Amino acid sequence: MLTQPLVEVRNLTVDYVGANTVSRAVNGIDFDIRPGEAFGLAGESGCGKSTVAFALARLTRLPGLVSGGAVRFMGEDVLSFSAERLRRYRWSEVSFVFQSAMNALNPVIKVSEQIEDAILAHRPRASRAETLARAAELFELVGISPRRLDDYPHQFSGGMRQRICIAMALALEPKLIIMDEPTTALDVVVQRDIIEQICELKARFGFSVLFITHDLGLMIEFCDRIGVMYAGELVEVAPASAILTAPQHPYTRALGRSFPPLSGPRVRLEGIAGSPPSLSALPEGCRFSPRCGEAIPICVRLAPELRPTPATGGEAACHLLQ
């Protein structure tokens, strides 16, 4: 594939700076998001997924600090954007839907006004009729009747409020939507409905998605490729289908075994023994080696690098593969 990636992340490093400590939450990771692709980030709690998402949107705030590497968006260096360029980047080019986004709606302002304000902030010359028409169109896109545009947030269910946030994220036709646990607070049926709707919208408008969820089954269904993170590093990147059928890294295998299968008979879930290391006491060598049932002597001495894995067409960082 010769098309330029939409997003190129190179050797990205993010620290959290304390009074006397620095925790490296993301340690030099590399991946691309292609145009129109849904890219998933998987991994246990605390492995750095949200930290990566924030860095991509240039939303890292102290004590967080992007201390190295590059993020390029359509070839442009995002980390050196001016304030003016950043305003355009956020919402018009990249938008964000968080787990708690639905609670970010202002309770005392009609949702129509909130959507119109979001549009006006970036398209100041739009007329009232234009913003209202766009708000109605967005409501229809996410399956809510435009007759409800004049309602207040509390008059909608949690699922509807989350759909409204997705509508707002779509308002300026961004090229990338970052979704960090966008449906986790919702029940399973509503969650699936919303994800299916995002899939349809993605097919129709061709935007890319960075998708983060703890539901590996949902991620595999929705994403084209998945990056698996462990303790601030990417250990494997592979087509979504290969994450369960041909996992190359022992951690990816362990993660797959700890999730219920999408189909077939019920099996006992194994979970992953032990817990991820603290960022202040990282093991030598491969960070997963203390929990890895397959570790060999070199694993505790030398950190493996991401290398191409011919079996999946992706990459993995494991000495057993080299």
Ligand SMILES: Nc1ncnc2c1ncn2[C@@H]1O[C@H](COP(=O)(O)OP(=O)(O)OP(=O)(O)O)[C@@H](O)[C@H]1O
């Ligand atoms: N504001 C902060 N100050 C200090 N450390 C932080 C801060 N935010 C995150 N961290 C640390 O950075 C690491 C990565 O956190 P992050 O929130 O990116 O993980 P995550 O993969 O998104 O986890 P989850 O699945 O629970 O959302 C963790 O060790 C976390 O404790």
Ligand SMILES: [Mg+2]
């Ligand atoms: Mg997170």
